[in-house]
Amino acid sequence: MSTRIAIVLAWTAALGAAMFLLAPLLVIAAASFSPTPVFDLPIGGASLRWYERIGRMDGFWPALGLSLQIAALSTAISLVFGTLAAIAITQRRLPGSDMLATALTSPLMMPGLVLGIALLQYFRALGLGNAWTALLLAHLVVTLPYIARTMIAGLARFDFTLVEAARTLGCTYPGAILRAMVPALAPSFLTAGLFAFLASFDNYPVSIFLTDVRAKTLPIKMLQYIEEAPDPTLAALSTLILLATVILLILSDRLVGLHRMAGTAE
Amino acid sequence: MSATARAATATMPPSPNRERRLAAGTAAPAIVILAALFVVPLVLLLIGSLLSPAGITFAEYAKLLGTSHYLGVIWNSLRLALLTTLIALAIGYPAAFALARARGAMRSLLLATLFLPLAASVIVKAFAWTILLRSDGLVNTVLITLGVIREPIRMIFTETALIVGSVNIFLPFMILPIYSVVAQLDRRMTDAAATLGASPVVAFLRVTVPLTVPGIVAGVALVFSLSVSAYVVPTLLIGERYPTLASTIAKAYLLARQPAFGAAAGVVLLVIAVAVITISTRLARFGGGR
Numbered sequence: 001m002s003t004r005i006a007i008v009l010a011w012t013a014a015l016g017a018a019m020f021l022l023a024p025l026l027v028i029a030a031a032s033f034s035p036t037p038v039f040d041l042p043i044g045g046a047s048l049r050w051y052e053r054i055g056r057m058d059g060f061w062p063a064l065g066l067s068l069q070i071a072a073l074s075t076a077i078s079l080v081f082g083t084l085a086a087i088a089i090t091q092r093r094l095p096g097s098d099m100l101a102t103a104l105t106s107p108l109m110m111p112g113l114v115l116g117i118a119l120l121q122y123f124r125a126l127g128l129g130n131a132w133t134a135l136l137l138a139h140l141v142v143t144l145p146y147i148a149r150t151m152i153a154g155l156a157r158f159d160f161t162l163v164e165a166a167r168t169l170g171c172t173y174p175g176a177i178l179r180a181m182v183p184a185l186a187p188s189f190l191t192a193g194l195f196a197f198l199a200s201f202d203n204y205p206v207s208i209f210l211t212d213v214r215a216k217t218l219p220i221k222m223l224q225y226i227e228e229a230p231d232p233t234l235a236a237l238s239t240l241i242l243l244a245t246v247i248l249l250i251l252s253d254r255l256v257g258l259h260r261m262a263g264t265a266e
Numbered sequence: 267m268s269a270t271a272r273a274a275t276a277t278m279p280p281s282p283n284r285e286r287r288l289a290a291g292t293a294a295p296a297i298v299i300l301a302a303l304f305v306v307p308l309v310l311l312l313i314g315s316l317l318s319p320a321g322i323t324f325a326e327y328a329k330l331l332g333t334s335h336y337l338g339v340i341w342n343s344l345r346l347a348l349l350t351t352l353i354a355l356a357i358g359y360p361a362a363f364a365l366a367r368a369r370g371a372m373r374s375l376l377l378a379t380l381f382l383p384l385a386a387s388v389i390v391k392a393f394a395w396t397i398l399l400r401s402d403g404l405v406n407t408v409l410i411t412l413g414v415i416r417e418p419i420r421m422i423f424t425e426t427a428l429i430v431g432s433v434n435i436f437l438p439f440m441i442l443p444i445y446s447v448v449a450q451l452d453r454r455m456t457d458a459a460a461t462l463g464a465s466p467v468v469a470f471l472r473v474t475v476p477l478t479v480p481g482i483v484a485g486v487a488l489v490f491s492l493s494v495s496a497y498v499v500p501t502l503l504i505g506e507r508y509p510t511l512a513s514t515i516a517k518a519y520l521l522a523r524q525p526a527f528g529a530a531a532g533v534v535l536l537v538i539a540v541a542v543i544t545i546s547t548r549l550a551r552f553g554g555g556r
Contacts, residue, residue: 003466007364014364017357017441018379020434024394025386027404031397085296093282093289104296107304109487109543111495113515114532118307121314121525141303144296153446173288198384205497205512209519222389223498230393238390245385249378258377262445 025242032235050236057233059221066132067218071200074139075147075193082147082192087177090155101152108145112205115141120209131215138206143196150195154188187256194248194261308536315529326530336514340534343511347494350432351440354489355482357433358440362481365441366448380438388435392502395431396422428504435499436492440485447481483550490546491539511535 033046054060085104089097107115115138123134158181166176182189204219211220225234252261316322330336365376383391398404399421406418421427455477459469493499497512511531518528 006360006466006470007367010360010364010367013357013360014368014376017361017437018376020357021379021383021437023398024391024434025383027394027397028386028390031394081295081299084292088289088293091289093285094293100293100297103300106543107300109491109539110304110308111491111512111532111535111539113495113497113512114311114536115304115307117515117519117525117528117532118311119303120519121529122307122310125310137303140299144299148296194381195384202384202387204389205495208516219387219389222387226389226393226502234390234393238386242382242386245382246378249381253374253378258374258381259449262377262380262442262449 028235029239029242031232032239034232034235037231050232051240053231053233054237054240057221057225059216063216063218063221066135066215067201070132070135070139070217071197074136074143074200075196078140078143078147078196079189079193082144083151083189086148086151086155087181089152090158091160101148104148105145105152107141108149112142112203113209116206116209119206123210131210131212134210135207135215135217138210139200139203142203142206143200146196146199147192150188150192151185154185154192158184187260190252190256191261194252311529312533315526315533318526326527327534329527330530330534339509339514340511342508343494343535344538346428346432346496346500346508346510347490349429350436350493351486351490353429353433354437354440355486358437358444358485359478359482362441362444362448365445366451380441383435383438388498389502391435392431392499395427395434395503399427399430423504423507425504425508428500428508431503432493432496432499435496436489439488439492443484443488444478444481447478447484451477480550483546487543487546490542494538494542495535511538 032050033048034050035047082104085100088094089101089104094100119134119138119141123137128134162180162184163173163176166180167173171179202219203217204223207217208220211217216224222234222237249258252258315326316324318325330340365373368376400406401418401420401422403422405421406415409415410418421430451474455473456469459473460466464472495512496510497516500508500510500513511534515528515531515535518524518531
């Protein structure tokens with residue numbers, strides 16, 4: 001009896017949480033078809049005019065380009081270095097592996113704004129005036145903990161004797177890593193890369209202190225649009241990003257299974 | 267590096283010393299990034315919060331911790347984080363169990379609802395809540411239609427709106443860590459408890475819950491530290507009437523040009539985050555060790 005109540009309770013919580021999480025996304029998708037220039041639900045007719053306006057938003061393309069560059073580059077660099085560090089940590093050949101693991105994942109828990117102001121003062125002191133470089137360096141700190149966390153969890157379950165076997169069979173160490181380890185860890189790489197990319201692409205609190213008039217990332221532009229003139233163009237843009245993510249999630253589910261990705265998310 | 271690697275493969279089995287050097291080499295770039303772009307800037311921030319033209323001073327901290335206005339600001343941040351974490355745990359814990367039991371398309375769908383919100387900008391999601399919660403918004407309309415309320419309730423720019431939006435944005439970060447622990451639970455443990463005569467409730471409380479403590483702790487630490495420093499959510503959903511440490515820091519740097527005061531507020535926020543993480547890690551060790 002109590003088991004049955006517990007199961008009902010668990011399912012109520014799960015389905016309730018799912019609807020609660022989807023609610024704002026549905027509102028965004030609905031508002032993107034609004035016929036009026038007010039960010040509102042489309043009552044009395046749908047319109048695609050806001051989709052046409054996305055590309056004509058003031059400063060949209062440079063902001064999108066900057067955000068994509070920073071997110072892709074910082075994720076790629078962190079994937080390489082984060083995975084290398086995770087290998088050293090999980091193989092326990094270094095003294096203080098546990099401490100290093102905690103240190104590498106700790107920026108995840110640190111307030112973004114604090115990292116932002118700390119880096120602002122630091123870069124100023126170093127005389128680094130280039131916003132693009134400053135943003136890339138800052139986003140390395142944003143993406144690295146996501147990669148380190150997921151790759152340490154994934155590698156902890158990986159059988160390293162496979163790498164040793166490949167080396168015995170004549171592979172170099174990098175070759176053995178590439179051929180034996182990388183394919184086996186595909187779900188971890190996908191999860192790590194996805195989380196890190198999204199964390200960088202959507203980052204506001206760190207970037208706000210490092211942008212200048214010419215280099216503004218997309219989230220900073222978006223908050224500016226919402227504060228100045230909240231028309232449904234932003235909803236249209238977000239709907240397109242959501243659509244791309246849905247496709248990505250379906251592909252990931254087919255390729256590796258979302259449950260395997262979620263299992264390595266922590 | 268590659269020379270070391272080649273040397274290591276040439277002599278089989280490799281000497282432990284070489285392996286250690288190889289491991290140090292592979293970990294080095296990440297350590298350098300962490301030290302140069304995270305540790306050093308934070309140490310400099312701490313130093314900056316203590317410096318004034320006249321020398322070392324605690325004046326900024328005295329202003330933060332000695333005036334009732336700023337104590338209220340700190341309390342606002344803590345209250346937001348506490349409420350968000352507790353509500354997210356209450357929803358997320360049972361939800362993680364259902365998620366771990368789900369199979370096939372149902373599991374994929376539920377997991378997609380956790381991943382998908384991460385792709386929508388916090389800014390746009392917070393704005394969507396302002397549409398849902400305003401007096402002629404969907405939530406009020408539904409409540410009036412159902413006869414729960416007669417007059418629209420004022421929700422937007424209240425603490426209710428703030429907490430609803432905050433839980434909405436941080437809930438996946440509570441469910442995912444708990445789910446990954448629950449999914450790996452060994453069913454035989456509860457079966458063993460039942461065989462030994464424990465009722466389902468006792469088996470759950472004394473076997474299952476302690477086993478999930480690491481997941482709870484990871485989720486609580488993550489959600490607390492994210493929500494205590496949230497900036498976009500309070501700015502859009504409640505605004506000026508609910509000043510937080512995060513908005514104080516942003517104002518000090520972007521508007522008021524008081525970097526020393528902003529740095530001090532940053533250090534206070536940092537100390538809160540570190541304290542929560544340290545305490546929860548201790549609790550995890552204590553709980554998991556039972």
